[in-house]
Amino acid sequence: MDIVVSGIRSTGKLHLGNYFGALQNFVKMQHENHCYFFIADFHSLTTHPTPQDLHGSVKQVLAEYLACGLDPEVATLYVQSDIPEIPQLYLLLNMNAYMGELERCTSFKDKVRTQPNNVNAGLLTYPTLMAADIIIHKAHKVPVGKDQEQHLEMTRTFANRFNRLYNVDYFPEPVPYNFGKQLVKIPGLDGSGKMGKSEGNAIYLADDAETIRKKVMRAVTDSGPTAPNQKKPEAIQNLYTLMGVVSQPDTLKYYEEQYNNCTIRYGDMKKQLAEDIIAFTSPIRERIEAILSDNEYLRRVAKMGAEKARQSASKTLDEVRHIIGFREF
Numbered sequence: 176m177d178i179v180v181s182g183i184r185s186t187g188k189l190h191l192g193n194y195f196g197a198l199q200n201f202v203k204m205q206h207e208n209h210c211y212f213f214i215a216d217f218h219s220l221t222t223h224p225t226p227q228d229l230h231g232s233v234k235q236v237l238a239e240y241l242a243c244g245l246d247p248e249v250a251t252l253y254v255q256s257d258i259p260e261i262p263q264l265y266l267l268l269n270m271n272a273y274m275g276e277l278e279r280c281t282s283f284k285d286k287v288r289t290q291p292n293n294v295n296a297g298l299l300t301y302p303t304l305m306a307a308d309i310i311i312h313k314a315h316k317v318p319v320g321k322d323q324e325q326h327l328e329m330t331r332t333f334a335n336r337f338n339r340l341y342n343v344d345y346f347p348e349p350v351p352y353n354f355g356k357q358l359v360k361i362p363g364l365d366g367s368g369k370m371g372k373s374e375g376n377a378i379y380l381a382d383d384a385e386t387i388r389k390k391v392m393r394a395v396t397d398s399g400p401t402a403p404n405q406k407k408p409e410a411i412q413n414l415y416t417l418m419g420v421v422s423q424p425d426t427l428k429y430y431e432e433q434y435n436n437c438t439i440r441y442g443d444m445k446k447q448l449a450e451d452i453i454a455f456t457s458p459i460r461e462r463i464e465a466i467l468s469d470n471e472y473l474r475r476v477a478k479m480g481a482e483k484a485r486q487s488a489s490k491t492l493d494e495v496r497h498i499i500g501f502r503e504f
């Protein structure tokens with residue numbers, strides 16, 4: 176049985192990118208694999224949330240995981256900061272992670288560019304913390320979106336380096352996973368790039384119908400194709416990509432044809448897209464609200480998950496310490 180690990184940062188509510196990039200794969204995998212899913216609250220500290228925001232976001236994401244169908248009796252569902260073995264492994268991995276490779280990481284370079292006033296050491300060593308999250312359970316597969324590919328590559332580098340350095344065959348090589356398909360990148364509604372919390376272009380699972388309609392109707396479009404079967408500009412392709420994940424195949428085909436024969440009316444397409452997103456998210460939103468109001472249940476889930484995750488994490492950490500040479504006299 177494969178070991179599967181994945182996480183989502185607790186920097187706010189989950190959006191369609193998180194769902195289609197990562198979460199839906201977790202949910203599909205939980206019955207056939209040994210799955211560990213967690214809320215990456217240590218990772219969220221790089222943006223310095225207030226204590227209230229930190230706590231509120233962790234609770235929100237936990238409720239959202241459950242609302243999306245993660246079964247805490249089947250998978251191990253936990254909060255990263257409940258597992259002290261993770262920061263210990265992170266410290267050990269940092270000793271063999273080099274400035275040059277950390278500085279070359281694309282997500283770090285992006286942060287240096289976009290938030291030059293907050294380039295902290297946590298950001299630089301973000302990939303070693305992520306590697307610790309994954310290899311603490313000796314994972315084989317990591318369901319993530321396309322944007323995490325490089326982090327996974329670094330995880331493999333750190334795991335292999337450990338094996339080589341101590342001449343052991345201890346950590347498996349974890350691979351990014353999406354059922355044999357390409358990793359997904361869900362676009363935003365602003366005409367470029369990916370949907371993201373920090374990009375401000377996201378549709379959240381917890382958004383109500385009116386909010387979703389407004390966001391979709393505001394999405395960037397153009398004046399339409401001028402010749403049959405033209406290649407779509409990025410902003411337009413983004414709408415079709417979103418439709419591809421939330422709508423029926425027939426609906427997508429209909430609007431593809433309309434585009435290809437130049438009769439497309441973006442207003443109609445957006446209305447359809449908004450309704451299809453609402454149909455998809457409404458039941459999830461209702462479950463999120465119900466689960467959030469049951470604090471006792473959330474507490475029980477987090478406690479049970481922490482206990483299960485610590486069993487696996489402490490076993491790995493003990494073995495790693497032994498391999499490194501921390502031994503009893």
Ligand code: TYM
Pocket residue numbers: 180181182183184185192193194195196197198215218304305308309317318319320321322323359360361362369370371
């Ligand atoms: P985060 O919190 O930014 O995103 C969580 C997951 O959602 C995916 N995702 C997307 N997929 C497709 N299209 C998008 N627009 C999109 N936006 C987000 C991400 O690829 C990710 O799978 N560093 C991670 C969290 C993390 C983690 C880990 C993940 C920490 N430790 C260990 C896996 C294993 C992050 O910031 O993801």
